[in-house]
Amino acid sequence: MDLQNQADGVLIVLDDVDTIDQLDAILGTRDLLFQGSKIIITTRHEPLLRAYEVCHIHKVGNLDYNESLELFSWHAFGQNRPIDGFIEVSEWVIQYCGGLPLAIKFFGSSLLGKSLNVWKIQLEKLKAIPDYQVIEKLKISNDSLQDDHDKNLFLYVTCFFVGTDEDWVVTILDGCDFYTMIGIQNLIDRCLLMIDKHKNLVMHQFVQEMGKEIVHQELPKELGEHSRL
Incomplete structure (x- = not known):
């Protein structure tokens, strides 16, 4: 039986690739994959991708205001928008995070379930002392x-x-x-x-x-x- 013609393609995701050896381990044998297979690679080191013929390079930028607010709301409130009374402080967090998903998710999760007063105190602290867990x-x-x-x-x-x-x-x-x-x-x-x-x-x-x-x-x-x- 010819498996290349019988099986569907596979999806392979390589996350946070940092060295050429990591790419060689899988891309060096890509001819053995089923036809139609796709490989998605995430990396902080774009030049690694230039060593191979890749179909498309997509640079992931910072989130815009609406994307940031939605991501933050899911982590802070369990829904896609802030609850009543928390809109202003939520917008301050979004501005502070500057569209960085890592920071948005961290602050949303850390403030989940806390009172508005606690939020305000935490944000006042951030103005003076950056949160080093993110850093x-x-x-x-x-x-x-x-x-x-x-x-x-x-x-x-x-x-x-x-x-x-x-x-x-x-x-x-x-x-x-x-x-x-x-x-x-x-x-x-x-x-x-x-x-x-x-x-x-x-x-x-x-x-x-x-x-x-x-x-x-x-x-x-x-x-x-x-x-x-």
């Missing part, structure tokens, strides 16, 4: 950078250069013995950095807070000794 999860992206050069470049950009012109940043950091253009591209490939239409460096609020926390943890009780003072 800790985001450190996975920083840890995945391939070498200390890119990790150090990320910290310098985080602390000094967010919102500044790319060419100016390259000029400054090249003078400090960085391979800046390559490093910036590596940060973009890891979804840690973006370049806007004005050629300014742009970083999500939580990613920037994550970088600053890495610096803070070097010497948490001796602020004057921080490496990026």
Whole structure:
């Protein structure tokens, strides 16, 4: 019996792929899959996909306002919109999360079933002290950078250069013995950095807070000794 003609195609999902070896393990044998099979790959490292002939690359952006509010509401209220009395505070959370699904789901779940007063107190705390449970999860992206050069470049950009012109940043950091253009591209490939239409460096609020926390943890009780003072 010819199984290739008798069986339906299969759907394979590879989540959070980070190395070429992980892709080789399955894509190297894709000719053995049934006709019509589909492979979906999620990764923070877009260049990995360029090693193979893929049909379509889809960049997942941040959620817009309506998507964010719906996702938050399902986790905070068990329905697709905020309950009466919680609309204003829900909108503040949505603005604070900046369309990042990880943060939206986390805050929605953490506030589920709590009173409005507790919500307001929690949000006041967030204004002063970022929630480091979210930031800790985001450190996975920083840890995945391939070498200390890119990790150090990320910290310098985080602390000094967010919102500044790319060419100016390259000029400054090249003078400090960085391979800046390559490093910036590596940060973009890891979804840690973006370049806007004005050629300014742009970083999500939580990613920037994550970088600053890495610096803070070097010497948490001796602020004057921080490496990026």
